[in-house]
Amino acid sequence: MSVLVNKNTRVVVQGITGNNGTFHSRQCLEYGTNIVAGVTPGKGGQVFDDKVPVFDSVGQAAAETGANASLIFVPPAFAADSILEAVDAGMEVIVCITEGIPTRDMAEVKQLLEKSSSVLIGPNCPGIITPGECKMGIMPGYIHVPGKVGVVSRSGTLTYEAVWQLTVRGHGQSTCIGIGGDPIIGTTHIDAVKLFNADPETEAIILIGEIGGTAEEEAAAYIKDHVNKPVAAFIAGMTAPPGRRMGHAGAIVCGGSGTAEAKIAALKDAGIAVAETPSVIAETLLTVYSG
């Protein structure tokens, strides 16, 4: 009951020996994620925490351990290269947590990615979790419980907020995908919605967006025509001043495009229940979904 990752996912962590990589790899291992390898060029042959073999390249890691998904904690200047290395090694799912990758690098990555069969999540994202099975990311594992609601969001802590609201109301999640706050990302809202729609175990969807771009509008149009599952949404940034970058590189209203008002109107037009405030996201879903 999930999309993209599950208990059979074999994870390689790129940048496992760095500060963030080490900290979060331990958290993921503790959660039960099947991390089979780490990669840090030049540190091949080491063993991470007495259990995870470290390799010099993703290709080696895949050949030796059968890894089929990569989690990336590589600094921004080198992250685009790491994503392409994971694509080259045939990783089916690539989750890039790194914040601060130059847009130009991601524009190039995106073109090459479209010619491959890899799915990229992020960058600048909390990652993906299928509760009870596989956590590939930096989200706190314990707030999630297995269940039937799919969650997709551009934000980290705002996603935790929505997930927590579901969990305390007794509703678990099939998979939660933090797609990231950058202007160019791999998996978009519409991609995630398509996955949830096709997943027989996902019964309802929560879509969390924010100002900037038109990805939420595109997802709304798709939902209107193709999705019969109940959907609730929230859009952050009603009060954001135009022309300012609100923390996320992609959260900016330019020339009247990307406003919260336009997104909310498109979502409502598609028959989606839109939460008025961030504290009623789960409640709003429960007005259209009885579980």
Place this chain on the structure above:
Amino acid sequence: MNIHEYQAKALFEQYGIPTPKGQIAQNPEEFEDAVNTLSDGTMVVKSQIHAGGRGKGVFTDGFQGGVKVLASKEEALEAGGRMLGNTLVTHQTGPAGRKVGTVYFTEASEIAKEYYLAILLDRATARPVIVASTEGGVEIERVAAESPEKITRVFIDPILGLMPYQARQVALGLGFSGTAFRQAVKIVMALYKLFHETDASLVEINPLILTKEGDVEALDAKMGFDDNALFRHSEIAALRDLNEEDPKEIEASKHSLNYIALDGNIACMVNGAGLAMATMDIIKHYGGNPANFLDVGGGATEEQVTQAFKIILSDPKVEGILVNIFGGIMKCDVIAAGIIGAAKSVHIDVPLVVRLEGTNVDKGKQLLAESGLSITSADSLGDAAEKIVQLVTAS
């Protein structure tokens, strides 16, 4: 990061994009020399601020126009004197306006026709796009709404780069022919090279002009850069003008805090950008007005929280503070200890509502309750927003 027109034009010059000859002055002693480097006759005097609408702007002392075309050097000198150090208000600056620290004198061009030319990122296709229009000197958003047929768009493969035939498409779309066509193609090619090599997020020429002599040149120049790429462009990073930024925002960036000043009276401190925006929204929903956007990040330390309180409280408009933390990896008791430590070292004389959720939330709330500080605890985001709005309204 944005830069001034004169800085963008210096980059244009490096890339072979023609602009009218110009010279800046940053104090009155430089005026004479600046003007004397230019030929006699009509001259343009331009206030250098990071905002559009300068021409129609008004200075706070009533002086009209942040950009002026004047018939003589004497008049140009006088106008420059009125602009320098004065505060210019345009539709993009907000009512407070921006102080003019640099005046740019340029030779005047005789305009036969005006055009618009820009390169920016198209998020939907994840590609750079060239936007060109035969309507120059007006806002492109207006042209897009009223006469979209006048706009030519050419999408660029980020790996291939701009192909010459695409530059010709742009020049043809603008209706150029002969010598002007060849000049325009060269300008479009150079502009993309500049955009690509400097990791620009936007380069805009409005207007690009055809002169009465039949030459194509950039009369104005606007550039913005990808902050994430500045690490590989020290020469661009050096162009940052701190006078254009809010001092509180500069201070925040020194402590890796993401702060944006707003007009309201309820400050907020939140972990995560999306939740920070949502917190501003919910303050507004309950009838309050957010004083700022502030993201302290996923792993904020006590030192950062202390700095964040200092920055928030340096804003005289602030009448209340809402702290909203979803403790994930970072535990709530650690965050509570940070808030208590910070609150003790910074004198907080306005109502403070704290909402904690997540790991060790009970321990965190207990610490706050036992701290002896006047902190109102809230159970949910809605509850927190309602409480701070009530407290501020009552005080």
